[in-house]
Amino acid sequence: MRTLRETAETSAGIFLLSAREAWRNRAGFLLMVAIPAIFLGAVELTAGEGYVPVKLFFLEETLQVILTVRHVCMVFGAAGVCGFLSAYYALILFHQDFDYFRFCAFSGMTRAGFLAGRFGFFLLVVTILAAATTLLASSLVHVNDPAAMFAGFVLLGLIYGAIGGIVGMVSRDFLVAFLCVAILADIDAAWLQNPVYYTAGQELGIIRWLPAFYPCQQIFAAAFTVDLNYLALMGSGAYGTVLLSILLGVIGLRLAGFRGRKRRHDTVDPLIKSIVEIEKERER
């Protein structure tokens, strides 16, 4: 019971601490303004009003709709904004100052408390980003179902956030991790998932296996049709679950260290071993 309370307290503390860190990260606020301005501004300035066919993949059928390039690229640009910013914030939350949290774990912080608090705040960030992106996209172009579009942005944010977090855990260097996230987001969410590109794509099989495919399908289906895309929801859910589980596992392992695991006693002098056992007993 005490452990549960400690975990809940740690979780609340880490949540507040994460909020404080995010608030003090001025670069994050700058990117939150600059990235939408650059992505959507570029679309606004360059996209034409010509019509293009766009393929949408539903569970039982494939739908082809005719839309203006500007309309398509604006929604697609919004997806790129949400994916990139989610990955950036995951990188900040799970990469920067991670050694500090290893030290906190060493000092008594429970891993479950850390994971709950940090992931709780990450979910909040993704939700805020998804809501802001939905509002932005809806104000620029007509969107059929903003609620379903919001769900798509949340799923995209979770998937790209998990990727950003995993890259952050694996890479020691922040700049390298940031570059990896930018390249991944550029190639997948900002290029291959562009409906103008994939509708005429030669090998759709590859594009369909990429992590941004299902959430982007959900976003486009919500923007351009009135139907719920169950295939996209299920695919995004599966990708999100797998990637977030990998991220949780990697963080848990990196926080664990050797402390608390079984020590080797096979080569220890029996006298020392018994002294250590007595000391442990006294501690208990």
Place this chain on the structure above:
Amino acid sequence: MPGQGPTGNTRNPGLRCVCQNLQKRYRRTDVLKGCDLILSAGETVGLVGENGSGKTTLVKTLLGFVRPSGGTAWVSSSVGYSPQENYLNRRLTVAEHFHLMRRLNGDRRSADAGWRESVIDRLKLRSVLSTRIDRLSGGTYQKVKFATAVLQLPEVVILDEPTDGFDWAMYLVFWEIMDEMRRRGISSLVISHFLYDRQKFDRIVEMREGRCENAA
């Protein structure tokens, strides 16, 4: 009395840290080739050695940050540690960091408040409590790391190059605090390339070719 510090202490007598035949191999390099080290209650031990002799690896293995290749390591669960690396969360203020550490270590001993305030004052940290860690000078950063290790009055304190960046006055304050901890029965392991004031230590252990040897 076995395990009692040289100036006497009021805490549990006994061992604070034991490692025996501790080994660590990184790929083809044996960094630790069988280290034996015992730290008793109230003892202040210096650990010296050349660059790359394995001092930091010994401590990290002892504390469980690194998995040993062989042997055993045990350290009291009440341990304060100041690593060599700059690990502090750059976006927190000094006060927020101390508060978090106090919560994590368990803020159970109300009598410790006086000790905390006195350490903060003696290290001249009061004026920087509301300063963010990424805006601290190198010496002040080092003082915060040292304070983090000692504020909770753990049973054993392990300090890796603790006085790097201290001026002379702060170096004297450092030893003042260390002496007071020793009087309270706290064991200390101080790691350095070289140690001044050898008389301040009960023992000096030298790391040589991956082994611990008692220095003369």
